Structures are given as C-alpha cells and as structure tokens.
Amino acid sequence: MRHLLSTADLAKDEAIELLDTAAQMAATQSREIKKLPTLRGRTVVNLFFEDSTRTRISFETAAKRLSADVINFSAKGSSVSKGESLKDTALTLHAMGADAVVVRHWASGAPYQLAHAGWLDAAVLNAGDGTHMHPTQALLDAYTIRRHLGGRGGGLRRGGDDGVGADLAGLRVAIVGDVLHSRVARANVRLLRTLGAEVTLVAPPTLLPVGVESWPCRTSYDLDATLADWQPDAVMMLRVQRERMSGGAGAFFPSPLEYTRYFGLDARRLAVLPPHSIVMHPGPMNRGLEISAEAADSERAVIVEQVANGVAVRMAALYLLLSGTTEGTAL
Ligand code: CP
Numbered sequence: 001m002r003h004l005l006s007t008a009d010l011a012k013d014e015a016i017e018l019l020d021t022a023a024q025m026a027a028t029q030s031r032e033i034k035k036l037p038t039l040r041g042r043t044v045v046n047l048f049f050e051d052s053t054r055t056r057i058s059f060e061t062a063a064k065r066l067s068a069d070v071i072n073f074s075a076k077g078s079s080v081s082k083g084e085s086l087k088d089t090a091l092t093l094h095a096m097g098a099d100a101v102v103v104r105h106w107a108s109g110a111p112y113q114l115a116h117a118g119w120l121d122a123a124v125l126n127a128g129d130g131t132h133m134h135p136t137q138a139l140l141d142a143y144t145i146r147r148h149l150g151g152r153g154g155g156l157r158r159g160g161d162d163g164v165g166a167d168l169a170g171l172r173v174a175i176v177g178d179v180l181h182s183r184v185a186r187a188n189v190r191l192l193r194t195l196g197a198e199v200t201l202v203a204p205p206t207l208l209p210v211g212v213e214s215w216p217c218r219t220s221y222d223l224d225a226t227l228a229d230w231q232p233d234a235v236m237m238l239r240v241q242r243e244r245m246s247g248g249a250g251a252f253f254p255s256p257l258e259y260t261r262y263f264g265l266d267a268r269r270l271a272v273l274p275p276h277s278i279v280m281h282p283g284p285m286n287r288g289l290e291i292s293a294e295a296a297d298s299e300r301a302v303i304v305e306q307v308a309n310g311v312a313v314r315m316a317a318l319y320l321l322l323s324g325t326t327e328g329t330a331l
Pocket of ligand 1: 051052053054055056128137282283284
C-alpha cells in the first residue's frame with residue numbers, strides 16, 4: 001500500500017491488518033510507552049485546506065508518537081490565500097523532503113491529484129476530501145465497533161483480545177442523517193461491507209445522493225422503524241453539514257425542527273435499541289439537531305472513545321505506509 005486514499009481500495013486482509021496494527025499501537029500506549037522510535041528521521045506534513053479539530057490533532061499526535069518530524073500547514077495564513085496552486089504547494093513540500101502528506105481538502109479528489117500527479121515522492125493519506133472519502137475516520141469507526149461488539153456477529157471470525165484478527169460479519173450498522181454531504185458515510189459503507197457488516201442508511205429523501213440505490217447497503221426513510229424492527233448493533237449519527245448546503249435556508253429541507261423530530265437520536269429512540277447497541281458520531285456534533293445531549297452523553301455513546309481510537313488508527317496507517325510491514329519490528 002503506497003497511499004491511503006479511499007476505503008474502496010482496501011481489501012479485507014489489508015483492512016484487518018490496519019485494525020490489528022492499531023490494536024498493537026493502542027497496547028503500546030496503554031503500557032505508557034508514549035513514544036516509539038519507528039519513524040525517526042521521517043517527515044509528516046499535515047496539509048489542511050479545510051477546518052478540522054479531531055483529524056488534524058489526531059494525525060499530529062500519531063506522527064509525534066512514532067517520533068516523526070511534523071510540519072503543520074493550514075491553507076489559512078499560507079501562500080494559498082495569495083493564489084498559490086496545489087501543484088506549487090506540493091512542489092514546496094517535495095523540496096522540504098516530506099515522506100508523508102496528510103491532506104484534507106474541500107475538493108473531492110484533491111488527494112488523488114497529489115498522489116498521482118508526480119509532484120511529490122511521498123505517501124498521501126486522505127484526511128477527508130469534499131463529500132467523497134474519509135478513510136481514517138471509517139477505520140477508527142470499524143476499530144471502535146470491533147472493540148465493543150467483536151464476537152456478537154453470527155459470522156464473526158474470532159481473534160484474540162479486543163477482537164484482533166476479526167472481521168465485522170453479522171453486525172448491523174445504521175448510518176443516519178445527512179448522507180448526501182457525508183464523506184464519513186461513503187467511507188463507512190465501503191469499509192463496513194468489506195468487513196462483512198450489514199449497513200442501512202436512514203435519511204430523508206432530500207439528504208440521500210442520486211444513485212444511492214447502487215451502493216452496497218439498504219436505505220430507509222424511517223428511523224423509528226429501522227431502530228425497532230432492524231435492531232442495529234451500532235447507530236452512527238451524521239452531522240447535518242449546513243455549510244455544504246447552498247441556496248440559503250430553503251436548502252435545508254426538511255426544516256431543522258422536522259429533521260430533529262423524524263431523524264434525531266434522543267432518549268426515546270435509544271430505549272428501543274438492543275441493550276448492547278452503541279451510539280457513534282464522527283464529530284463535530286450539532287447537539288439538539290441530529291443528536292440530543294442525552295443521547296450524546298449516554299452510557300451507550302462511544303463518541304469520545306472514537307476520538308481516542310483515532311490516534312492508534314492513524315499511527316497504524318502512518319506506520320504501515322512508511323515502514324511497509326509489521327514483520328520483524330518491535331511495536
Ligand atoms: N470527524 C472529523 O473529521 O472531525 P474534524 O472535522 O474535527 O477533523
């Protein structure tokens with residue numbers, strides 16, 4: 001694996017290797033070996049053309065825990081605001097000897113251009129591009145599901161502690177909300193299906209993309225029926241991305257009030273879930289819109305743990321891309 005651009009590119013064994021390596025990374029962190037020497041002398045550039053809290057900090061923490069040198073680049077305050085092109089930015093990073101470039105961009109496909117245009121000799125990790133993909137978010141979500149629910153799926157191949165070696169076969173995941181604008185949903189559908197989970201997308205018709213019928217999952221317009229009848233093991237709430245909706249307030253249809261009433265997760269809806277079900281959200285959350293404070297802070301919510309797991313998953317991704325293999329190394 002040279003780059004990490006899309007979960008659609010991951011074969012099942014590659015996805016499981018990433019999750020298992022993340023488990024090894026997490027184990028080193030819990031033994032309080034905070035820093036590994038693995039990427040000493042390598043340079044990781046965080047190249048962010050769009051705002052981020054979790055992903056940017058998480059990648060920076062991951063790279064530093066692997067002893068890499070880290071350069072943080074934000075488009076705001078850089079020469080991008082003077083009109084510098086992606087190509088010239090990439091050539092500058094190349095001149096500085098970047099070994100890996102973590103890129104978040106508002107344009108779907110920008111990480112592909114960086115990876116394949118020949119401007120850089122570096123591994124490219126997609127940290128979220130437009131409405132297209134967010135592979136490390138999907139990997140940390142799968143890691144979190146496996147930690148909590150590994151062994152529950154009927155077809156699950158059991159591994160060791162924390163489900164290491166296991167896939168997600170037999171588990172049911174409902175992904176709820178603004179699928180239309182969600183790179184998290186796209187990345188998760190592909191990875192969860194690769195790992196054997198069943199997926200149902202729940203959204204109003206106005207927030208489902210054209211062509212969703214061809215995605216490898218079910219769709220529903222009815223959250224109450226999905227929770228009560230399908231009994232998902234995990235419910236992944238999506239942020240309503242009002243910043244990607246053009247055309248003024250009318251573009252958000254149904255209205256925020258209707259949205260919360262029909263598609264918001266609250267205590268009443270939590271109560272119909274099986275006792276083992278977990279509640280997920282990639283963040284940042286719109287509390288009171290797609291998820292109530294009660295649901296976000298409930299015992300079922302693993303939202304803060306998702307953030308913590310992101311560090312181990314991103315350590316694994318950087319490690320596998322820059323070192324190539326886990327064989328013969330002491331993690
Ligand atoms: N989940 C996620 O990508 O969050 P940030 O936008 O804060 O990075």
